[in-house]
Amino acid sequence: MASALGNCVRRDIHSDGIPVLCLACEARHKGICGALQPEQLVQLAKSTSKRKVGPGTQLVDEEAVVERYANILSGVVKLSKTLPDGRQQIVGLQFAPDFLGRPFENESRLRADAATTVSLCSFSRSALERVMNESQELQRRLLKQTLKQLDDARDWMLTLGRKTASEKVASFLLLIARNIDPYSAHDRKTASFDLPLTRGDIADFLGLTLETVSRQLTKFRSEGVIQIENARHVTVHDLDRLVARAG
Amino acid sequence: MASALGNCVRRDIHSDGIPVLCLACEARHKGICGALQPEQLVQLAKSTSKRKVGPGTQLVDEEAVVERYANILSGVVKLSKTLPDGRQQIVGLQFAPDFLGRPFENESRLRADAATTVSLCSFSRSALERVMNESQELQRRLLKQTLKQLDDARDWMLTLGRKTASEKVASFLLLIARNIDPYSAHDRKTASFDLPLTRGDIADFLGLTLETVSRQLTKFRSEGVIQIENARHVTVHDLDRLVARAG
DNA sequence: CGATAGTTTGACACAGCTCAATAGGCGTGG
């Protein structure tokens, strides 16, 4: 869907020569593209293509050579690592309008999968690198996002290393509520959202088993902290109660 | 010791106007200062001071306002986070010539402590920011180091979430061997080093208890994988065997 | 309506935690 091609760029449009592809794009505001001048957007858009993939689609293989980077326009992407014997750990979730890729390395050390339906705007590594050399502001944004991800990763290390199963699940629900639910931003007390991950995925994110995750969720439900419909839709009545349980 | 002042800068020295303070400094080669031109070094050196602190010294408090950044010249610094009830997790170890600080934020969300004797070269936040605006190359190095730290953090998430106690301890020994032992770089089979952390610290790094760490170490010793002297000095006879045990 | 994938629930086992006692290393002061 919306398989726009890089070369469908109209310079004669009102908005100061911004490629049509980019006009309605969220990444142009909060994402890294916000750092770019119209001409640089045009430059980048030459190698750009959008695509939409279904849940479960593998986007990047662990240890694969990566030639294209992308912005996430919607959906949730999971980043994971695997031990030789198959044990898996999700090391990060990415939401729109995050940038997906590892500058300065051509091999990925992570696997990336679509957790939900995901739309992406991808562009070639070389195009990004070219623009990066010209734009101090782009580098700055990349640095900021990377620092943010490092903060998140370290927060999660505390969760993985020191929290109980119950606290882990509460922390996870909070993370999702804060990143997905459009309402919880306004009304700070309640939140309602679809879980983007299966129980198995949640377990891999929390360093638990799927059974333990399920038990903790039903415990929260029976205690009235959350409500669950169809196993996937969660309503949190009192976010503060969840915060208290997250440690 | 070596409490050199920022203003002891001699521009008439041979080496192209590089501050004396920086002449023998490792950070000028492998650290972020390597990105700077002599004039920029001079600029930064104006607010620079070196100091040496003992093991256990707190360098940065969690949630404190930070006005100075630093390069680590020698020693090991631990970065940690704490839960309200006191549970602690070490979220990273930093070695020379790492940069210590969080650009774009004036509050630290991490606590930093000297694990060993540490020497630091510190400079004001504002001075670094000024130089950063002028040096694309400095930003690039900062981005590179941050990406590296993010990779490390994610590797460790796999360790925390999915490895057994035994694998965790083996992973830790490998991490230290690779970062501290000067010899293991040449001779890939053996390594010998002082542990920079107490058993309690190691436990906080691995998400275990100090007793479990101790038991795993004695297990490795009795199996002949390592040798321990004075509880602190470790010799690894066959690094490959350790790698195998790290998962 | 059967098949498939995801989820819940139960019973039991065990890795790692807790609590407690002992041992070693090292500096200080008699």
Added chain:
DNA sequence: CCACGCCTATTGAGCTGTGTCAAACTATCG
């Protein structure tokens, strides 16, 4: 030089939270 105290590390015994294995349940979809 030994004795003492302090800190860190080791070792032991028992407990418990979470993992394992297995079965049943639910939702979705051709």
